[in-house]
Amino acid sequence: MSETARNRMMLVIALVMAAIYLFPLYWMYVTALKGGSEMFANPPSFWPSSPQWATFTYVWESRNMGRYLWNSTVIAFGSVALIAVLGTGCAYVLARYRNVWVDIGLFLILMLQVLPASLMVTPIFVGFTQVGLLDYPRLAVILAIAAKSMPFFVVLVRATFMAVPMELEEAALVDGNSRVGAFFNIVLPLARNGILVSAILIFMQAFGEFVYSKSMIQDVSLQPASVGLNSFMGPNTSEWNNIMAYATMYVTPILAIFVLLQRRIVSGLTSGALK
Amino acid sequence: MRRMISSVRDGRGFDLMLVGVPFAFLFALAGLPLIYNILMSFQEVDMFSLGSFIRPFVGFDNYAALFRQPETWPILTNTLVFVVGSIAGQFAIGFGLALFFWTSFPGASWLRGLFLVSWVMPGLVVGAIWNWILSGDFGVLNFLLRESGLIDGNIFWRSDPNFSLWAVIIANIWLGTSFNMILLSVGLSAIPGDLYEAAEMDGANAWQRFWTITLPMMRSTIGAIIALGLIFTLQQFDLFAAITDGGPNNSSNVAQYWAWDLSFRQYDFGRGATISVIMTVFVMFAALVYVRSTRHEVRG
Numbered sequence: 001m002s003e004t005a006r007n008r009m010m011l012v013i014a015l016v017m018a019a020i021y022l023f024p025l026y027w028m029y030v031t032a033l034k035g036g037s038e039m040f041a042n043p044p045s046f047w048p049s050s051p052q053w054a055t056f057t058y059v060w061e062s063r064n065m066g067r068y069l070w071n072s073t074v075i076a077f078g079s080v081a082l083i084a085v086l087g088t089g090c091a092y093v094l095a096r097y098r099n100v101w102v103d104i105g106l107f108l109i110l111m112l113q114v115l116p117a118s119l120m121v122t123p124i125f126v127g128f129t130q131v132g133l134l135d136y137p138r139l140a141v142i143l144a145i146a147a148k149s150m151p152f153f154v155v156l157v158r159a160t161f162m163a164v165p166m167e168l169e170e171a172a173l174v175d176g177n178s179r180v181g182a183f184f185n186i187v188l189p190l191a192r193n194g195i196l197v198s199a200i201l202i203f204m205q206a207f208g209e210f211v212y213s214k215s216m217i218q219d220v221s222l223q224p225a226s227v228g229l230n231s232f233m234g235p236n237t238s239e240w241n242n243i244m245a246y247a248t249m250y251v252t253p254i255l256a257i258f259v260l261l262q263r264r265i266v267s268g269l270t271s272g273a274l275k
Numbered sequence: 276m277r278r279m280i281s282s283v284r285d286g287r288g289f290d291l292m293l294v295g296v297p298f299a300f301l302f303a304l305a306g307l308p309l310i311y312n313i314l315m316s317f318q319e320v321d322m323f324s325l326g327s328f329i330r331p332f333v334g335f336d337n338y339a340a341l342f343r344q345p346e347t348w349p350i351l352t353n354t355l356v357f358v359v360g361s362i363a364g365q366f367a368i369g370f371g372l373a374l375f376f377w378t379s380f381p382g383a384s385w386l387r388g389l390f391l392v393s394w395v396m397p398g399l400v401v402g403a404i405w406n407w408i409l410s411g412d413f414g415v416l417n418f419l420l421r422e423s424g425l426i427d428g429n430i431f432w433r434s435d436p437n438f439s440l441w442a443v444i445i446a447n448i449w450l451g452t453s454f455n456m457i458l459l460s461v462g463l464s465a466i467p468g469d470l471y472e473a474a475e476m477d478g479a480n481a482w483q484r485f486w487t488i489t490l491p492m493m494r495s496t497i498g499a500i501i502a503l504g505l506i507f508t509l510q511q512f513d514l515f516a517a518i519t520d521g522g523p524n525n526s527s528n529v530a531q532y533w534a535w536d537l538s539f540r541q542y543d544f545g546r547g548a549t550i551s552v553i554m555t556v557f558v559m560f561a562a563l564v565y566v567r568s569t570r571h572e573v574r575g
Contacts, residue, residue, distance in 0.1 A: 006380075007380040007381055010378060010380040010383075011380055011381065011382055013375075014375070014376065014380070014382070014383065014386050015386070017372065017375070018386050018389055018390065021390055021393070021449075021452075021453075022389070022390075022392065024393075024401075024404045024405065024408060024449065025392065025404070027404065027407070027408060027415060028400075028404045028407075031407065039413070040412075040413045042413070042418070043418060043422075044413070044415055044418055086296060086297040086300055087297060089292075089293030089294065089296075089297070090293060090294050090297035090298070092293060093290045093293045093294040094294070096290070097290075105294065105298070107566060108298075108301075109301075110562065110565070110566045111559065111562050111566070112301060112305050113562075114506045114510075114558050114559075114561065114562040114565070115305065115309070115555065115558065116509055116510040116512070116531050116554070116558060117510065117512065118510070118512040118531045118532065118534060118535045119312075119531060119534055119550075119551040119554050119555055119558075120305070120308055120309075120312075120551070121535060121538070121539075122312065122315070122534065122535075122538040122544055122547045122548050122551055123308035123309070123311040123312040123315060123548060123551070124304070124308045125538070125539075125544075126311070126315065126320065126325060126544055127307070127308060127311055129325055129326060130325075130326060130327075130328065143304055144304065146300075146304070147300070147301060147304035147305045148305075150297065150300075150301065151301070154297070179289045180289060183289075201395075204395050207397065208396065208397020208398060208399065208400070208513075209397075210397070210398060210399050210512070210513045210516065211512050211513075211535065214516070214539075215535070215538075215539050225397075226397055226398075226399040226513075229399050229400065229403060229517075230399060230516060230517065233403060233406065233517065235520070240407050240410075240413075243403055243407070244403075244404070244407065247400045247403050247404065250397065250400055251396055251397065251400045254395060254396065254397070255392055255395075255396070258391070258392060258395050259389075259392075262385070262388045262389065262391070263384075263385070263388065265388075265391070265395075266387075266388040266391060266457060269391075269457070270457055270458065270460075270461045
């Protein structure tokens, strides 16, 4: 078999596998476009016979999605800002030195990275109640997410700083820069892309965060979209087209960012998790 | 004073500040809760004593009471089944896909990256989609299984106690497969190609090459990925909330969901903390394995 024929065959198999794997996503979009009776048809239709675009506006208004998505955005931006400000410097120092203290710090970071949110939420909730932070529930959630995700960010960004040659910083110091100046003018700009990609990853995680928001935000008007989706799905719901429309509007922006920046995100992720 | 300022601008003070503030933050919001969790597991904490620091000390009563509850052992068994089933499925499918995409062809890396959408989606959305796919009467999975002749009647994935845990496992396998695949691909691409050329010249077939080169060379990667899989499956919460809610009758409940349920639905924070402490020990153990297997790389 010639090289091109082989390549084509492999590509076709790969496309089929990707199609099977991504079928749930397709099913979400198709269901969102189906009408009330078509959704429950047997055998199910794999292409909507008459796409119901009005479902989207109906769900957007009746579920008050604008408010939910706004809250998700506030929480995600708040967490990312806090994590980036605190985590970047931490990652820089952990990348710059090699001694016992750095090893201990890295070990602590890696251990903190693995603590499940559903286990940490009990003490955080009780503690926050006692210090009165639950009066500002979105801030409480931002703080909790920041503590949960910052270790991951530090690991990813540290890998980026490791790739910045030390000599450039030393040259800047020789030229009369202060350490602060060298950090902000030389090292940070060189690591900008890696920091940005890590921040986007954290943003996507925080945008879908559920446990902390569900437990700490009682006021419906402050809840993010994940909690909204959860309360939309009652135990005996039959509005699956509406729920899928909700899910579509929630997830499509994230998917768009991901597809656009796929290559960078994948390489950033792999460099941090294993290397 | 001047020395302090100049140390912040030019010397160790700058580094200490950069690293000190984040660690103080992490200590306040992760370290203290961990300690507080242990403290609460020895106290009686309910809605009334929530606001006060001084609460009745009950020693090991929470632990003893927990293991007297009839649902404890079934839930811990469920946790084990969930963890083993999810990791086995994610790893097997992920490894298969990684091996396939390793035979490089145009578009391979782009398509491979596309699989990761399952990982960047909010867990609640993944759960909602699978909830609908797994629905008993109108679910598309039942339809496909019926058509292919694998089952005769519909399986009620979410409401049949024999299947409810597997419903979440299926969704979790789908969620985690892509992540496993990407990390395994990284490990595969690090194996030097001339090893295979040499083996081929010696007459080793593809099967032998897989067992004698690929697997041994991947040992530390595989260890790290299994440990990461353990960590991620023990963190899985959203899928339970979105698909079965731990039901019916706790048949799909696992420890991490139960801990939340005890605290936030039954308002027994003491017992929720107790389960959390027990599970945290397991997670820490998995983390130790993970850190050990990636230590060389982490040190750079």
